Amino acid sequence: MGQTASTPKPGAKLQVIGAGLPRTGTASLSAALEILLDGPVYHCGTQTTLGAAGDIEAWMQILTCRRSANPKDRAMVLPLIQHRLDGFVAIADAPGSQLVPELMQLYPDAKVICTVRDPDSWAKSMNQVHGYTSLWFLKVLLLPLPRLRNFVDYLWLLTDQWGERYVGEVRGDTIVRRDAKATGGVLLNEETYARHVAWLKDIVPAERLVFVDVNDGWGPLCRALGKDVPDLAFPHMNDSEAIERTARYHIQRALARWVGIVAVVGVGVVGYTMRR
Template identity: 55%
Template sequence: MGQKPSVPRPGTKFQVIGAGLPRTGTASFSSALEILCDGPVFHCGTQATLGPTAQIKQWMEILRRWLAGSESDREIMFNVLRSQLDGYAAVTDSPGAQFVPELIQLYPDAKVICTIRDPGSWETSMDQVRNATVPWYLSLVLLPLPGLMWFIPYLRLLAAQWERLYGEAIPTRHTYERHIAWLKEVVPEDRLVFFEVKDGWKPLCEALGKEIPKDRPFPHINDSDAIDEISKTHVRRGLARWGVILAVGAATVAWILRR
């Protein structure tokens, strides 16, 4: 998790709504949930960048309908959201963390668990993510890659949702604090758990009523390294695809001129 997409498993019971923002240990949290819940976990960042093209396009549809806000849009949004998460035991990361009220309606028995960290270090970490996704050339580089050609428009929709929820599209420590306050408003107190991944198995297992796995260390995935590697991999893939496109184009032009 964090570097490899999960595959849905039909019949899997949905158990956990991950309400933590990106860069709060969501990759480690997701891997731990896969073990405890015995099922695939939908880590939104991973699925959007490495999963099937249909998944990022479905999130775009969900976000557009949420932003539109009419009754008919919300009905469609709920249907697409349910379809997106069918076969998964949990969802983590954004934009899942921004759909907590809707997910509570869809999964009334699911536990809501918010991964947390120091707000100041979170802001610094989010700056790293933003710097990796805003270079002017990124849209062009990703254009030949199925799925990722939609990544920048997807980020714009996500930013629009964050601006509406938190009052700012560019994350700051205030975004983090507003998110925590918002969760306390929209989630019943007996369903909301705050969890720091550095605390390991014990508090998480207690929250879920699960036994601590024997001989299984708590997974610790470095989100920063994972994001950097994924970003570099996609840029390399995009440039390679452009190289092929340009080479084929040049060969075609040369063939036409020789005729």
């Protein structure tokens, strides 16, 4: 989680629903939960970019079925989520943090833990991430990487999910916005943060909902889970550095693939020309 993908552990039961927005310390929470719960955590951002092939497509199917007008499609959502999370002790990051109602239905005994951060610094951080993921050439760049070939389409589905949750209602391909500052259907400001917190307080029973700041270390998290404080330093993970490192890794791989493709095509063209 956060830095490397986690491997599911047969028989592991999901005990924590991470409801914090991205860039609120979700990677640190994931690392801490792996220690406290002695099992793998499904950090969505990490698993979809560094995990098993097919994770992106699996979440695309979940998000598409969830919005479908067909009752049969919507009925598939819970089984698909359950299958994806089989063998994990917790989930964190988007799109899981926007699927809290479905996750609570699947895991009625799980604690809902929302990581918090100063709303203003969160908004600035999210706008930085949005800049990375909205590069116009990203879809073409990632074509040679089978695992990430659908990454941009996945981002569009996440945008729809956020638009529906925080901006307004999605009607077909149109998002009816509540706020003029929405960008691409996504609110990247303090209002989104406030709406998310208010939404959680509205849908999650008070006895199941806990807000934690990872800067406070083990104490609040251990109290929420009834665990002893480990004799280890709290795992503070830098989300910004992790995202930049992952992006750089995949971009370098994609560019290398394109160089190889161009070289092969170039050799073919030269060979064809010389034979004429």
